[in-house]
Amino acid sequence: MITVNFIRTNNEKVQVKVPPGFTVMEAAKEADLDEIPASCGGCCACATCHCYVHDDWFSRLSPANDDEESMLDQAFDIKKNSRLSCQIPFTEELDGIVLTLAPKF
Secondary structure (H helix, E strand, C coil), X not given: CEEEEEECCCCCEEEEXXXXXXXXXHHHHHCCCCCCCCCCCCCCCCCCCEEEECXXXXXXXXXXXXXXXXXXXXXXXXXXXXXXXXXXXXXXXXXXXXXXXXXXX
């Protein structure tokens, strides 16, 4: 199991354990975090799973592809560490990752 650490918009910390292969979005849905409605179900078609990856972890991710970059252009409050959580699959090297959930729009 891989541990993901979410920081909610109210600064509450939520830790979730998921198997490898899950995405950050799926972990957020598993934990019933309403900041991530994931309207498209993980198809990279809506940007409602926007999150901020903490700097210590951002460089460990694969770069965003063109589809994700296009969707991020439509998200609110974009930062240099913004990613779509549906596009971040968990691997063993991401065990313990810390992400802040973006405010709902």
